[in-house]
Amino acid sequence: MRGGRDADATRRALVRAARRRFATGGYRATTVRRIAADVGVNVALISRYFGSKEGLFEACMNRTVDELGTGDRARPVGVDAVIDRLIGHVVESPNADDPLQLLLLLRSSGDENADSIRRRTLESFTERLAASAGWSADDPSSAPLLLRAQVAMATMLGLVMLRTSTGVQPAAAATFEDLAGPLGQVFRVLLADPDATP
Template sequence: MTNEPALPPAASLDEELVRSGRDADITRRALVRAARRRFATEGYRATTVRHIAADVGVNVALISRYFGSKEGLFEACMNRTFDELDPRTRPAGVDEVIARLISHVAEAPNPDDPLQLLLLLRSSGDESADAIRRKTLEAYTEKLAEAAGWSADDPASQPLLLRAQMAIATMLGLVMLRTSTEVQPLTTASAAELAEPLEQVLRALLDGVAKQ
C-alpha cells in the first residue's frame, strides 16, 4: 500500500479543543472537518475512518457512535458543504461573482478552501448521499445562474443554467487537476497567471447573456 497516513497534520485549532475532551459537539464538528479534508482530497474509498479519527485524536469508535457509519459521516460532510453555500450571497452582479470564483480557485485565504469543492465530485455510492450532492450542485448552479441574469420564469434566459453549470465544471476540473495531479504548468501557476484566462472563460460563459 502506498497511500499511507500522509496528509499534512491538519493540527487545527480544534484539535486542541478536542484534546481537552468531553464536549461531544466540538468533537463531532472536528470529525466532520477532518473527514471533509480526507474525503475531498483522497476520495471516499481511500479514506479510512481510522485516519480521520487519528487526525482528530480520538478513538475510531466515536465515528460509528456519532454518525452511525462511515457513510453517515460522509453524508454529514455533504450536508455541511450544502449549508456553506447559502450564507451570504445576495444576488450580486456577474462581475462580482466572477471575481469571487476566481479568487476561490486561485488565491483562497484558507489553502484547503478550494479543496472542499472537490467533495462535490466524490461519491460513496450511497443513494442518499448522492442525492445531497446533486441537490448541492444544482442549488449552486442556480445561484450562479441568477447572478448572471437567469430567472426561472424567463424562457430566454434558460441557456444560462447550463452555462452556469459548465462554469462550475470548469472550476472543478481546474481544482482537480491542480491538486490531484502534479501536472505542469497548472500546478505551479500563480494566481495572477490563472486569473486572466479564467476570467475570459467565465465571461464567455456567463457574460453577454442574450446571444441567441
C-alpha cells in the same frame, strides 16, 4: 458563552474531518466512529449536531458550496464579484483541504441518499451561480444560464484539479493576475454576456 464557542469549534472540526474521510475513503466506507475519533470526541456528538451520517455529509457539501462563494438565494452576489471569487478559488486551491472538497463534490458514493445530497448541492450551487448572471426560475428565457453556470463550474473544478493533482506548468504556478485575463474572459462569456458565443 464559552460552551457555544466550543460547540461551534467542534462542529467545524467534525465537518473538516468528515470531508477528509468521505473524500478519501468514500461515503459507504466512512463511519461516524472514525470521524469522531479523528476529532477526539464522543460519537454521540455527531447525532447531536447533525442528526445522522447523512446530515453530516450534507453539512460537508454545504460548507464546500459556501466556500465557493456565490451568495445565497435571497441575496445573490453580483456576477463580477462571483467571477473574481471563482478565479480566487482556483488560485488559492493548492491547499490541504481543497482537492478533498472537490473529490467530495465529484466522487460518486454508491449510496443513493448521499448521491442525492450531492446532486442537490451541485444543482443549488449552479442555480446560485446562474442567479448572479440573471437566471430566474420564473423567467423561461433565462433558462440557458443554468447550463452556462454548469460549464463555468466544470471549468473551475477542472482547472483546480489540474493544478492540485498534476502540477502541470504553467497552470499550477499561475497567479490571480495570470488567470484573471483568460479565465475571467471565459467566465464572462458564460455568465456576464449571455448573448456571446461561448
